[in-house]
Amino acid sequence: MSVKSTAAGGPPAKSRGRTTRAAGAKRRGTEPELVQLLTPEGERVEHGEYSIDLTPDELRGLYRDMVLTRRFDAEAITLQRQxxxxxxxSLLGQEAAQIGSGRATRPDDYVFPTYREHGVAWTRDVDPLNLLGMFRGVNHGGWDPNENNFHLYTIVIxxxxxxxxxYAMGVAKDGxxxxxxxxxxxxxxxxxxxxxxxxxxxxxxxxxVFFCQNNQWxxxxxxxxxSRVPIYQRAAGFGFPGVRVDGNDVLAVLAVTRAALEHARSGQGPMLVEAFTYRMGAHTTTDDPTRYRADEEREQWEGKDPIARLKAYLDKQGLADEAFYAAIDQESDALAKRVRDGVRTxxxxxxxxxxENVYAxxxxxxxxxxxxFAEYLASFEDTATAGASGEGH
Incomplete structure (x- = not known):
């Protein structure tokens, strides 16, 4: 069964000076197919080309990954505000796209992130604290890329x-x-x-595998x-396949990315995956999304929340109980405290x-x-010393 995207709407509507967008493909009379295995209501559906069969432990693990990633992200926002x-x-709203795709990788695969892939970093066992060093200004990355096959964050778009x-061309040359x-x-x-x-x-x-997180802004x-066409369709013009997946459906993302990686590693060449998701928060902490998008748009996407979606499925299937959720909440609190204490120290x-190391x-x-520069820094010490001794009064 193919599941059509329900995110597309009609022509743009105005709301308090901001725009509620609709997918361009909808306006042109066509709506791109969206691979989906778990509906926003937490119901399992089948897809003719992509499928997945996970154990209860694996399903609970995906839920844990998303919850802890969201909590870490929230703490980072708070720390920036402080x-x-x-x-x-922030990655708020994109947890399924990142956890699903990250868990699809093998340890010997190599990941090249941008600057928002905190959930993918989590799946590659990169300590969350290491992600924060660059944003605090104490290092240029904070981790060895080759230790986890997870490259440093890239700010240049x-x-x-x-x-x-x-790197992939080199992998192919190495066999x-x-x-x-x-x-x-x-x-x-x-x-x-x-x-x-x-x-x-x-x-x-x-x-x-080119993995585009289309958070729509x-x-x-x-x-x-x-783009005048859905992003995944661009791949055809370059001669390789593309697929659009429900980026808020962690099961579908896992299944599609796993298949795309196998397509690549088996010698069939590149593939483009477009994870159709939504940025629930600001682009960065310097951004104010209320200036350019309507509240109604976010409210619509809140009903497609990736964590709530998987929780609904776990509850319906009797795969998780209150003790499980309580344990996750406790683990979240512990992670948040470790992040707060770690950043401040x-x-x-x-x-x-x-x-150093500019020239050999x-x-x-x-x-x-x-x-x-040393003379400039010393001038502050001289000023502080003068103030402490009472000079200049």
Missing amino acids: GELGLWA GSQTLHATG ADSAVIAYFGDGASSQGDVAEAFTFAAVYNAPV AISEPTEKQ MESPDTMAIF DGHALVDEERAQ
Whole structure:
């Protein structure tokens, strides 16, 4: 059974000066197919091409992953509001897209994230605290990419797709049977880097899965201003398959991504997965989504919440009880406390370290800049000393 997307609506409607969008394909009279295995009401449905059979423990594990990821994300937002982080990009609403796809990977697969893949990082056993170091400004990443086959976060929009494609080309040359997955957003799909990555991946039959989290807003620009066709259909123009999956359905995302990775690692080349989801919060903590989108749109998507959806299924099937949920809540509280305490006790790097390792043998200009900066820092110490001694009064 194929399940059609229910997210598409009619022509854009105005609401208090903001726009409630509809999918462009709907306006043109066609509605793209959406792979779905779990409805928003928590009912299991079948799909002719994609299926999955998970144990009760695996289903409960997916629920735990999403809950803990959401709690960590919420704590990071709070820490930023308290001045402990410089910035944070929330994944609220995208937990199923990230946990489902992350759990589809094998340990020897390699992941190239953007800057919002906190749930994928969780599935790759990257300590959540390590994600926060860059946003606190104490390091440039905080983890060894090769330890978990999870690359450092990439802030430059879309460039990681080229990195992933090059790496995948190397994997193919080495004769390995692993795959590569590159994450990007709907806004990044407009970047030239992404188009170039598609071209190289197709021509060289690279074992890479391009995973687009279409949360429908590239900051304040809706997807309909990014593409005249559904994003997954772009793959056909480059010569490889694409599929759109319900990004709020963790079971469907897991099944589709697992199949796409197997497609890539078996020598069939790249594949594009578009996870049709929704950004429930702001683009980052510097953004105010109320300036460009209507409350009614978010309210509509709240009814498709990925965590509530899986919980409804677990409850209907009798696969979880109150003791299970209570244990998850307790674990969430413990994680939140560890994150709060860990962030506030992070050691600041040596201020002068920025000048190290710029050149192998040193450089006169760098030496001059180092001396100037050291003098600048020392001026603050002199001011503090003068104030403590009462000088200048």
